[in-house]
Amino acid sequence: MDRTDVISTLKNKLPGVELLSVAQPYPDELRIKVEARHFKQTCLALHTFLPSPIMMQFGSDERAAAGCFTVTAVFVHIRSAQWVSVTVDIPPGAPGFDSLSTTIHSASLFEREIREMFGIEPRGNPDLRRLHLHDEVWPQGNFPLRKDFRQPQPGALSGYIFTRVEGDGIFEVPVGPVHAGIIGPGHFRFSVAGEPIINLELRLGFTHRGVEKLFEGKTCADAVRLSECVSGDSCFAHSLAFAQAAEKICGATIPAQAAYLRAIFLELERMYNHAGDIGGMALDVGFSFPAAHASLIKEAILQLNEQLTGSRYLKKVNAAGGVAADMAAAKRALLLATLKRLKTDFQELVKSLYASASFMDRVDTTGVLRRKTARDLGVVGLVGRAAGIPTDLRRVFPGVHREAQFKMALQESGDVLARLRVRVFEFEESCRLIETFVGKLADGQTTGVEPQLKAGSGLGYVEGWRGPVLYWLKIDSAGLIERCKIVDPSFHNWPGLAYAVLGNIIPDFPLCNKSFDLSYSGNDL
Amino acid sequence: MLIAILNILLLVACAPLVSGLISGIKNNLRMRRGQSVFQPYYNLAKLCAKEEVVSETASWIFKAAPLVVIASMLTAAVLMPWCIVAGPLRQAGDLLALIFIFSLGRFFLALAALDTGSSFGGMGSSREMFISSLAEPVFCLVVFTLSLQFGSTDIAAVSGMHAVSVASIIAATALFLVTLAETARVPVDNQETHLELTMVHEAMVLEYSGRRLAFIEMAAYIKQMILFFLIAQIIFPIALPVFGGVSEIMLWLLWYAARLVIVAIAVALVEVSVAKMRLFRVADFLGYAFVLSIVAVLCALLGV
Numbered sequence: 001m002d003r004t005d006v007i008s009t010l011k012n013k014l015p016g017v018e019l020l021s022v023a024q025p026y027p028d029e030l031r032i033k034v035e036a037r038h039f040k041q042t043c044l045a046l047h048t049f050l051p052s053p054i055m056m057q058f059g060s061d062e063r064a065a066a067g068c069f070t071v072t073a074v075f076v077h078i079r080s081a082q083w084v085s086v087t088v089d090i091p092p093g094a095p096g097f098d099s100l101s102t103t104i105h106s107a108s109l110f111e112r113e114i115r116e117m118f119g120i121e122p123r124g125n126p127d128l129r130r131l132h133l134h135d136e137v138w139p140q141g142n143f144p145l146r147k148d149f150r151q152p153q154p155g156a157l158s159g160y161i162f163t164r165v166e167g168d169g170i171f172e173v174p175v176g177p178v179h180a181g182i183i184g185p186g187h188f189r190f191s192v193a194g195e196p197i198i199n200l201e202l203r204l205g206f207t208h209r210g211v212e213k214l215f216e217g218k219t220c221a222d223a224v225r226l227s228e229c230v231s232g233d234s235c236f237a238h239s240l241a242f243a244q245a246a247e248k249i250c251g252a253t254i255p256a257q258a259a260y261l262r263a264i265f266l267e268l269e270r271m272y273n274h275a276g277d278i279g280g281m282a283l284d285v286g287f288s289f290p291a292a293h294a295s296l297i298k299e300a301i302l303q304l305n306e307q308l309t310g311s312r313y314l315k316k317v318n319a320a321g322g323v324a325a326d327m328a329a330a331k332r333a334l335l336l337a338t339l340k341r342l343k344t345d346f347q348e349l350v351k352s353l354y355a356s357a358s359f360m361d362r363v364d365t366t367g368v369l370r371r372k373t374a375r376d377l378g379v380v381g382l383v384g385r386a387a388g389i390p391t392d393l394r395r396v397f398p399g400v401h402r403e404a405q406f407k408m409a410l411q412e413s414g415d416v417l418a419r420l421r422v423r424v425f426e427f428e429e430s431c432r433l434i435e436t437f438v439g440k441l442a443d444g445q446t447t448g449v450e451p452q453l454k455a456g457s458g459l460g461y462v463e464g465w466r467g468p469v470l471y472w473l474k475i476d477s478a479g480l481i482e483r484c485k486i487v488d489p490s491f492h493n494w495p496g497l498a499y500a501v502l503g504n505i506i507p508d509f510p511l512c513n514k515s516f517d518l519s520y521s522g523n524d525l
Numbered sequence: 526m527l528i529a530i531l532n533i534l535l536l537v538a539c540a541p542l543v544s545g546l547i548s549g550i551k552n553n554l555r556m557r558r559g560q561s562v563f564q565p566y567y568n569l570a571k572l573c574a575k576e577e578v579v580s581e582t583a584s585w586i587f588k589a590a591p592l593v594v595i596a597s598m599l600t601a602a603v604l605m606p607w608c609i610v611a612g613p614l615r616q617a618g619d620l621l622a623l624i625f626i627f628s629l630g631r632f633f634l635a636l637a638a639l640d641t642g643s644s645f646g647g648m649g650s651s652r653e654m655f656i657s658s659l660a661e662p663v664f665c666l667v668v669f670t671l672s673l674q675f676g677s678t679d680i681a682a683v684s685g686m687h688a689v690s691v692a693s694i695i696a697a698t699a700l701f702l703v704t705l706a707e708t709a710r711v712p713v714d715n716q717e718t719h720l721e722l723t724m725v726h727e728a729m730v731l732e733y734s735g736r737r738l739a740f741i742e743m744a745a746y747i748k749q750m751i752l753f754f755l756i757a758q759i760i761f762p763i764a765l766p767v768f769g770g771v772s773e774i775m776l777w778l779l780w781y782a783a784r785l786v787i788v789a790i791a792v793a794l795v796e797v798s799v800a801k802m803r804l805f806r807v808a809d810f811l812g813y814a815f816v817l818s819i820v821a822v823l824c825a826l827l828g829v
Binding site: 171172173174175179180181194195282284285286287288289291292296356358359361362505506507508509510 | 551554555556557644645647648651711712715717718719720721722723796797798799800801802803804805806
């Protein structure tokens, strides 16, 4: 099925539905507009035949220009390498749309988000509790992403109702949002029968900062810096996704040198996070020697980052139109030499983990996320690949990765060990990719272009270390950002964690959690 | 009598140092600079100076438990034959009494953890009881091995008058495994973790603060000292030289301390080289210890 076939198949599947408009503004984006009453039908059809979970769904306040709200659902079609979006206009009177969540689980959190941010009702969604704007502090009737929102007006406050598990010997164990370690805030409510976990309910949103609102009205140059702060361990992936969206809208083609440099930095970010996580898993089972070893590797990569770019976390590297950092011959030599050393170190680390019976006993068959569950929940990225979902944006949209014959990690068992193995494979693959890309760099090449300001909208996407980071961006005619929707892979994967821990004992939760290692700030925005 | 009391005070005073030493060794093995070996003393001093917070729902048990815990450990320390044939209260209790005194402290700590009604306290208590119900029988059998060799459950059985035998070596190994469990060490528990959900001993004492927490920690140090002393005494039995010059006494003291350091190094090595077990695997682990202790008893009966 190629690009045009998507439309013809869709028309065949939906005989009574009129597609108001079909546009292909960029080769990788197919935009469909339908009437609001056909939204659910169209989305269900795309969800089944593409097949794709809802990769992002968002509202937008277009009342000033078009007199209505819009809601857009974005799917990915892997075979033809394009993003398929369905948009509907929603009249501002009593805004609402038919909920997808009873059929497509991956829509449910997005719908709750649209409801709290815009006041657009997802009709038929059984769970309307707010995600980020906590009922205890944020008065009802305030919708911050509406354009006319200024300050929250006083209004009724309410509480949050947790799911209750009833039965003999069932206890509730509430944990968080304040934890003993230096980690993000999240509330976990376990229902346990003795040690085994019967149900886990997550309540997040404690780091909600109104990031999407902060983007509005900013120039692209300022917004790149802001995107670096969305999730601290994915600075580069986020700024890259933003920059790509901006470049797409401006019609800027970045120089090849910049594309290689970006690929290198993206892999470096993946490497330091994977090394840190592998160490974290060892630490969470009290296996402290390999944990110390892994933290040395992570630190070496962070120091390498600093030597290459001046920033340990690769901040201020990306810009709309290219990258700010160049890589002269001396730096390339340093990079290759460090990689060589790290590879040996890493192999030793992996060997010490795989050779330890006590460690393997902890990770094997712990926290299993089955493939069917993962698919139904719309789990993405690393966690998805560990559960047998073969999706990696670096393979779907290869770009420079095609030249390096990128190999995707894939595991079937979906347990902590599978997630560990995916990380190990990806770390080694990242080393190889960087070596290939470094060979393509040359001295004295331009690494950026000055983008021409243009109005429009576009999607930027990057396979960060956790999974796909998506930025849907709309720029107005003055070159300022009108709407920016961010989806961090954590948003898709938190529900996966709640399922992976079922049936495990409570003391294994931290290990399961670490093997997912999801972002609080990327989720809460 | 005075020397005996001084001796006990000295060993109790040195007890936190053993913990400091173990973390020091562990940090060195892990290429870290780490804290000073005297950190446990600083911690105790800090806790004693801190304000105490007591949950509103806590009853007198919560307040009394730390006193019971520290008192029981001090009693156990007084019974121990640290250097002379037996402690000053030799008549007051034998080796079996030691086991019951340990249980008394643990019982009150578990009760106090339940008292505040926090979910972590409950988890900690249930896990601690699960582990100790498996560890205690092993401890008993180790004691029987020693008594069989000595011919009495008198505490003098570990006073250094016996010869090292196959039975005592096996008994010491079993005791070593139990010690890992009793002192909240990897692979049974992890003292360094911040993860509330995985804790055992720490989960029980999470609600404590200030001076009462200092009591509980001090009690844990003393308990660790007693167990280490027992292991050292079984494997490297020594008694105080009756006659001898200053240099001989100094040499003896050095060897006395070195035995404890050897046990500490062994614990530290185990702690860095294995991962913590899944909670329910602890039953297997202490099962091995139980089998070892039975073998030790059999060996003692056969006289090897």
